[in-house]
Amino acid sequence: MRLFSKKNPFEKLKEEIETVGKGWFGSVRTPQQQFEQLIILEYKVGKDKNLSPVERFTLERKIREKRLQIELAQRR
Structure with a gap:
């Protein structure tokens, strides 16, 4: 019996994309750090x-949407 359920790669990457910009303990990352994180995820x-x-x-679309959100937040 396994204690932890293993997520499939799609769910794991989707979750990583959704948490871009959120650091440890609720700290917010800079836009530059968020872009770097998205580039790494795009490669993965x-x-x-x-x-x-x-x-x-689907994942590539989510990455594009996240990138647009960051760019819009920078312009404000």
């Missing part, structure tokens, strides 16, 4: 062979 999504094309597209 592109390299992961276990993702279906639909999952890959």
